[in-house]
Amino acid sequence: MRVHFIVHESFEAPAAFETWAVLRGHEVTFSRVYAGQKLPEDVRGIDLLIVMGGPQDPSVTMDECPYFDASAEQFLIACAARAGKAIVGVCLGAQLIGEALGAPFEHSPEKEIGKFPLFMTQSGEKHTLFSHFGHKLDVGHWHNDMPGLTPEAEILAYSAGCPRQIVAYSELIFGFQCHLELTPEVVDLLIAHADSDLRRAADYRFVQSPEELRANDYSEMNRHLFTFLDKLEKRYVQSRASLY
Secondary structure, eight states: EEEEEEEEEEOOTHHHHHHHHHHHHHHHEEEEGGTOOOOOOOOOTEEEEEEOOSOOOOTOTTTTTTTTHHHHHHHHHHHHHTTTTTEEEHHHHHHHHHTTTOOOOOOEEEEEEEEEEEEHHHHHHTTTTTTTOOOOEEEEEEEEOOOOOOOEEEEEEEEEESSSSEEOSSEEEEEEETTTOOOHHHHHHHTTTTTHHHTTHHHHHHOOHHHHHHHHHHHHHHHHHHHHHHHHHHHHHHHHHHOO
């Protein structure tokens, strides 16, 4: 499996996603756009495209952030979708998937930063790739926005602060507004870059303090993410085999 990551910021690292890919022996490549690394010219060398988060939103222009080319990323995502590749977007990445498929992102009703319950919809509980989540799972959050919905999109999970936490856009394309990939190391990086938000944690219903963020155990949600990715890999391999 050839896994390619688009990484927008050093502090929005792939974390558990990368750990899974390395543990499974997959070929891993990166476009660290914050460091000037280019996007792939085409999707032929990719099986699974994972688009990570960032403080930007899809409306941010290159005048505002010179290394973030939202249009180019959306074009790559659209090409990958047409080619039948597996695609996972996280936070900003989920919003970019929606945009690439014709569904503009929206602001979430609540800012969420911390570890809070995720609730699966009936469709989510029955979904083959998410059946191991059960009805409720505590997961990481770090966002203000949420992905748009195409006519075919299906909401698989929501939280008290956001109605679109996991969205299935197709059999192989998924948007995660939540952050199942967080690890203590990445949380420390995020805390260092989120001073203003965290200083006002008490002003929000769903924002934890740095002390609370560091005290969370992220290992269980990482294990659930690994199982999802294993199932997605199996589905992708089966989809490719059916072409021949």
